Amino acid sequence: MDTNKLLLVIIAILLPPVGVFLKAGAGKDLLINIVLCLIFWFPGLLHALWVVTKD
Secondary structure (H helix, E strand, O other): OOHHHHHHHHHHHHOHHHHHHHHHOOOHHHHHHHHHHHHOHHHHHHHHHHHHHOO
């Protein structure tokens, strides 16, 4: 895992929507992540980690 991806994973753990925004920009992934974080933090965290780690 390179340094950029490691930093994105750390950001995604602390603030999931920010990690998704930095990786995917302002789009459907960010909207989905915000909704998941509002429902409950854990689904938003899982989604953020999935978005950040996929290639």
